[in-house]
Amino acid sequence: MHIPFIKPSTRNYFRMARSQGMPLFDRLHGYVYGRFAYHYIGMAGDKKPWWRFLLAPLVMLLNRHSPFLPTKGSSTGDPAQEKPTFADTYHGKAMPLAEASKLVRLDRPVSTRVSEQVLPYTRARDIVLANPEKIVLLDCPCRSGMKNPCTPIDVCLLVGEPFCSFMLEHHPDKTRQIDADEAVRILKAENARGHVAHAFFKDVILGRFYAICNCCACCCGAMKAQRAGVQMLCSSGYLAEVDQDACSGCGTCVRLCQFKAVGLRQGKAFIRAKRCMGCGVCEQACAKSAITLRLAPEKGEPLRVDAL
Known part of the structure; x- marks a missing residue:
């Protein structure tokens, strides 16, 4: 109609x-x-x-x-999940x-x-x-x-x-x-x-x-x-890592991280792994290329567009 x-x-x-x-x-x-x-x-x-x-x-x-909500335990396969x-x-x-x-x-x-x-x-x-x-x-x-x-x-x-x-x-x-x-x-x-x-x-x-x-x-x-x-x-399925030798300690990554996953310790950046979502903002912002993303299976698989 x-x-x-x-x-x-x-x-x-x-x-x-x-x-x-x-x-x-x-x-x-x-x-x-x-x-x-x-x-x-x-x-x-x-x-x-x-x-x-x-x-x-x-x-x-x-x-x-x-x-469309899933039934008990269907989200993770864990029967202990109540809802x-x-x-x-x-x-x-x-x-x-x-x-x-x-x-x-x-x-x-x-x-x-x-x-x-x-x-x-x-x-x-x-x-x-x-x-x-x-x-x-x-x-x-x-x-x-x-x-x-x-x-x-x-x-x-x-x-x-x-x-x-x-x-x-x-x-x-x-x-x-x-x-x-x-x-x-x-x-x-x-x-x-x-x-x-x-x-x-x-x-x-x-x-x-x-x-x-x-x-x-x-x-x-x-x-x-x-x-x-x-x-x-x-998570994206990636985790940020810092090359301590390359890091200048400028703090740009700390300032930009939306998840508060980057900190400074003894003048060097470090990653709080539990908070890191693998977005790569810090990697792109690092002028010294001291930050890279690595695959982190414990955080899930990445959505690789090429594989689609």
């Missing part, structure tokens, strides 16, 4: 979600998430608008009662600059399934990019919800359909379509500011990767949740 006042991108989203067997409740959840992104995500900010107190219970209800976490349905994976740049340069459709070690959550393990050449730049909902946000605001990269067209149609004042070259320039500029590229996944966005967000600890809702014990972010 064609309803003239419903935008084409909305019809396309519901059609694709229904074809995947997504329950109506979750289809509506996905619509609310995209249509009211600045309310939904902006609640983590410090502006505290009046509608926050009305919308917060709805968002909690949508996430708590999602039929799934919020991160089972909504999370981000840190990506070094080189891999994030590859992800926005994909020139062919990709449909594959990645392992639990790459994305250690039950839902959102499908990487599905229809029309990967379509990239939309979005004003960051997290930064938009802050009184004094980091700048620039327009740093979130949406990749693929149907989400790109959906956000262009519903948020024309906060979005614009860009090419891969501009996307890479934005990734590099944000990396130089110390901001972390995360590939974000959400179950009701067709259970797939849909955005690369450039996250700062002061504004990002996912980073704030991480500090509060909600594991919304997972």
Whole structure:
């Protein structure tokens, strides 16, 4: 049935979600998430608008009662796990600059399934990019919800359909379509500011990767949740290491690390392994090339774009 006042991108989203067997409740959840992104995500900010107190219970209800939540023990295979976490349905994976740049340069459709070690959550393990050449730049909902946000605001990269067209149609004042070259320039500029590229996944966005967000600890809702014990972010699968002989002790890596994983000891940088997410910001920033990333199987497998 064609309803003239419903935008084409909305019809396309519901059609694709229904074809995947997504329950109506979750289809509506996905619509609310995209249509009211600045309310939904902006609640983590410090502006505290009046509608926050009305919308917060709805968002909690949508996430708590999602039929897509895994059953007991299914997230990790551990029967001792009593219930799934919020991160089972909504999370981000840190990506070094080189891999994030590859992800926005994909020139062919990709449909594959990645392992639990790459994305250690039950839902959102499908990487599905229809029309990967379509990239939309979005004003960051997290930064938009802050009184004094980091700048620039327009740093979130949406990749693929149907989400790109959906956000262009519903948020024309906060979005614009860009090419891969501009996307890479934005990734590099944000990396130089110390901001972390995360590939974000959400179950009701067709259970797939849909955005690369450039996250700062002061504004990002996912980073704030991480500090509060909600594991919304997972490691890139790499761990930073410092060559003590090459390190000059300048402290740039300490200043830029969003996870407080780098410290100085006796005039040399060192890595707090438990905190390190392997984002590579410190590696890129080190003028002496004293920091490198190594594979860290204990932290999961990296999302290697070439392997897709």
